[in-house]
Amino acid sequence: MRSDVDTWILDLDNTLYPAGSALAEQLTHGILSAVAGFYGTDLTGARRIQAELVAQYGTSLRGAMVTRNIDPHEFLGFERRIDYTVLTPDPALAAALAALPGRRFVYTNGSVYHAEQALGRLGLTTHFDGVFDILAGDLIPKPYAESLDAFLTRFAIDPARAAMIDDLEVNLALPHERGMTTALITHEPSADGTPYQQIAPKRWQVQDLPAFLGYLSGQ
């Protein structure tokens, strides 16, 4: 073992599948369409409103609830129209996850429905012990402390023995402060061609997630 990590926390979107996938495009369009519908505007107006909601409330969903009292399930209705078949199984990642010692969780600002559909298509469902979504976090998203604390409490996680992997640096700052090992997924190849790099104690940058998981768990 190269680390004493016994809890593995993985973001979903653009972490368990590549950024630039057709799914990301559908998600963006679905959220913008929802905002346009609820706020009575076109997609251009929705883009501006969405940026404001995210800046002020962390996510469009929470912003829509606070400013327009919109039902979260109604807001998330767009997920039912997403075509998840654009994702394909990732056997290398499945094998790397299966080999990890300890528990594995998905920690996402999306919904459980979205996570279940995506994990199913990627062939990763059975490799996770739980999904913590935006509804479980009472609609408070990453990177807020309320969200992280609710997640850690729910699954009785010791941050000192946990690793968190996400494609957004802002989501990793607090976990790192709490003592977690953190890894930022970047989709650009590294300058020297290596699949992962340690940039500080307990801080990593990762291009090849299966390779990194194998390394950190000492396989």
Ligand SMILES: [Mg+2]
């Ligand atoms: Mg992400």
